[in-house]
Amino acid sequence: MKQAIRAVGWATNILWIVVLVFTITVILSAFQLRVSFAEPKINASGETVTLSLPFNISNYGFYDISNLNFTTRVKGDHEISIADSSTFVPLISRGENVTVTHNISVILSDMLSKGLINMLFNDSALNVDLSLKIEYARVIPLQISSNLSMPWGAPLYNLSVGTPSIEGTNITIPVSFENHSFFALNGTVSLELFDDSNQLIGNGTAALYDVQPQSRYSTALPVSILGDPSLIREARLHFYTSIFSYGPVVFRIA
Numbered sequence: 001m002k003q004a005i006r007a008v009g010w011a012t013n014i015l016w017i018v019v020l021v022f023t024i025t026v027i028l029s030a031f032q033l034r035v036s037f038a039e040p041k042i043n044a045s046g047e048t049v050t051l052s053l054p055f056n057i058s059n060y061g062f063y064d065i066s067n068l069n070f071t072t073r074v075k076g077d078h079e080i081s082i083a084d085s086s087t088f089v090p091l092i093s094r095g096e097n098v099t100v101t102h103n104i105s106v107i108l109s110d111m112l113s114k115g116l117i118n119m120l121f122n123d124s125a126l127n128v129d130l131s132l133k134i135e136y137a138r139v140i141p142l143q144i145s146s147n148l149s150m151p152w153g154a155p156l157y158n159l160s161v162g163t164p165s166i167e168g169t170n171i172t173i174p175v176s177f178e179n180h181s182f183f184a185l186n187g188t189v190s191l192e193l194f195d196d197s198n199q200l201i202g203n204g205t206a207a208l209y210d211v212q213p214q215s216r217y218s219t220a221l222p223v224s225i226l227g228d229p230s231l232i233r234e235a236r237l238h239f240y241t242s243i244f245s246y247g248p249v250v251f252r253i254a
Contacts, residue, residue, distance in 0.1 A: 153180030187241035
């Protein structure tokens with residue numbers, strides 16, 4: 001009986017030693033995990049703007065990393081969700097370096113449908129929730145969460161319509177804005193002029209050609225007159241670009 005008790009005691013001690021060694025090596029290995037981020041890239045295709053974020057994971061520890069899940073949630077004004085993205089890596093063996101690209105895609109038409117119209121005209125900030133989940137040594141779940149703020153530049157910042165310029169039968173109206181976004185604008189801007197009775201007096205169209213980020217757009221938009229130009233009271237702008245379409249934006253003209 002004493003030998004059995006002694007054997008159980010030895011087995012318990014050995015088990016605790018194994019658990020202790022395993023715990024220590026896991027902790028040491030966790031400190032050998034290296035995560036680094038490369039320069040992000042931006043690509044616009046159709047109505048989708050994609051931010052590609054490459055990151056490298058170096059597993060210099062004693063154990064494999066499995067079921068890595070990197071998740072981001074991007075939120076705009078009033079905490080309205082704009083984009084949810086996840087990147088999954090099934091296995092990173094010990095001693096292995098893995099480079100992965102996490103893509104965050106924002107569809108501007110979805111933003112507008114959710115009431116985030118203000119972000120077309122005013123600079124703001126995007127809140128990004130980050131979450132990194134892994135299984136270490138195939139049995140220990142680990143999770144790291146963080147939050148950061150990213151600047152958002154409005155594509156139609158400081159949009160303005162000037163006073164009509166009339167020279168004989170030729171009428172032009174100044175239209176300008178600043179593209180504070182991180183994508184170029186291509187398309188057209190159309191303008192309609194109305195009187196106080198909501199009667200159409202004139203209209204015109206101008207091209208938006210390669211309006212680069214952080215640049216200013218200004219044009220004297222030519223107008224075809226259909227009525228008495230002295231009755232012009234309201235201008236309505238419509239934007240049709242490869243990234244988004246929106247309108248009318250209404251301006252009162254004295």
